[in-house]
Amino acid sequence: VALGVFIVYGMMSIDSTKINFKSIISPEGMTLTSFGAALGMLTSALGGGFQGMILADSLENPRKQIISSFFLSTSIVAIFYAAMGVVTVGVNSSDPVDSLGAVAKINMPTAVYLFFIVCGALFALATTINGMLLTTSANLDMMARDKLLPSCFAKKNRFGQNPWCIIFIVVVVCGILVLNIDITLLMSVSSVLTILSGVLKFLPVLKLPKRYPHCYKNAMVRLPQWMVYGMIFIAFAFCVYEGYSLVVEAQSSLWWGVLATLAVCFGYFLLRVLFVKKKTGENLLENMAAPYKPWEEMEATYAA
Numbered sequence: 001v002a003l004g005v006f007i008v009y010g011m012m013s014i015d016s017t018k019i020n021f022k023s024i025i026s027p028e029g030m031t032l033t034s035f036g037a038a039l040g041m042l043t044s045a046l047g048g049g050f051q052g053m054i055l056a057d058s059l060e061n062p063r064k065q066i067i068s069s070f071f072l073s074t075s076i077v078a079i080f081y082a083a084m085g086v087v088t089v090g091v092n093s094s095d096p097v098d099s100l101g102a103v104a105k106i107n108m109p110t111a112v113y114l115f116f117i118v119c120g121a122l123f124a125l126a127t128t129i130n131g132m133l134l135t136t137s138a139n140l141d142m143m144a145r146d147k148l149l150p151s152c153f154a155k156k157n158r159f160g161q162n163p164w165c166i167i168f169i170v171v172v173v174c175g176i177l178v179l180n181i182d183i184t185l186l187m188s189v190s191s192v193l194t195i196l197s198g199v200l201k202f203l204p205v206l207k208l209p210k211r212y213p214h215c216y217k218n219a220m221v222r223l224p225q226w227m228v229y230g231m232i233f234i235a236f237a238f239c240v241y242e243g244y245s246l247v248v249e250a251q252s253s254l255w256w257g258v259l260a261t262l263a264v265c266f267g268y269f270l271l272r273v274l275f276v277k278k279k280t281g282e283n284l285l286e287n288m289a290a291p292y293k294p295w296e297e298m299e300a301t302y303a304a
Contacts, residue, residue, distance in 0.1 A: 002120030003080050005112060006104055010087030013107035019090030036245025039238075040191045042081070054138045057294075058160075063220050137165035146288050148272055188246055189257040195243045202232045212295060214302035 056062040084100070091103050104116050141162055144153035152164045176186065209216045209225055223231075247254060273284045 002116050002123055003084065005108075005116055006100065006120075007080070007083045007087055009107045009112065010084075010091060010103065014087065014090035016090075019086065033245040033248045036241050037249035040188075040195060040242035040246040054135050054142075058138070067220055133166060133169060136169055137162055140165040140168065147276055147282070147284055148269065185253055185257055188254050189261060192243055192246050192254070192258050193261060195239045195246075199236060199239045202236055205232060212299045215295065215299050218302050 056066060059065050088100070088103050091106055101117055104113050108116060140149060140153050141156075143149045144151060153162060153168070155164070156162050205228065247258075276282050276284055
């Protein structure tokens with residue numbers, strides 16, 4: 001609602017001399033790396049549908065719901081962001097604008113402007129927090145089931161939620177606030193790591209036709225292998241381009257942020273593997289490499 005108000009009022013205040021098709025697809029001062037960095041920063045905003053895959057185990061009909069959420073959420077967000085961009089570029093103002101709030105102040109009545117600034121921010125925080133709690137808790141739960149985290153992270157209450165996962169997320173967020181970490185740096189580090197992990201997620205798809213041929217043939221969206229491989233190649237190239245652009249365009253501290261995060265995560269991972277090996281004799285690397293039981297069952301069902 002808040003973004004819709006911004007777009008509707010903004011469209012009524014666009015200066016037609018300021019905006020044209022060329023200015024939309026090629027804004028003044030834009031370079032290939034700045035464009036790639038902008039795409040990289042949008043990774044989080046456009047990741048809603050993709051996050052549905054993390055929740056597949058808890059969905060009633062993941063076959064239908066994941067596909068629909070992916071296309072619907074990505075399309076809706078893309079349309080809204082494109083319209084906001086057009087308004088921001090074309091707004092009729094003699095002064096430079098450096099935020100959505102500055103654009104809104106130009107073309108909105110006071111009451112509507114206050115609604116956009118206050119309620120828009122609150123809605124944005126609420127939806128982001130809810131989404132992050134849901135998907136991050138699911139990630140932590142999966143890690144606990146793989147024994148990368150203590151077993152308490154896999155225990156759920158009567159509402160189907162894991163209190164320890166939520167507490168952990170809150171502690172991390174509070175730590176970020178106390179340390180006063182720059183939001184741009186935080187988003188850049190998050191985007192780079194999301195892109196890197198995205199590249200890794202392409203690899204299992206390459207093995208899918210041979211590993212689970214019957215599941216592949218019965219997929220809801222059936223594409224020829226050459227097309228799937230082509231899409232993966234294009235997506236891989238885009239990820240590399242976006243990651244490179246983010247690093248080039250960002251401050252030098254981005255490098256340190258990414259390296260520090262990777263060092264902490266890999267350090268913990270290796271320590272956890274050694275700890276579990278010593279305590280129980282289990283090899284976590286072998287456990288995680290084992291076939292996923294639901295997929296094996298689904299393949300057997302389709303084969304039959």
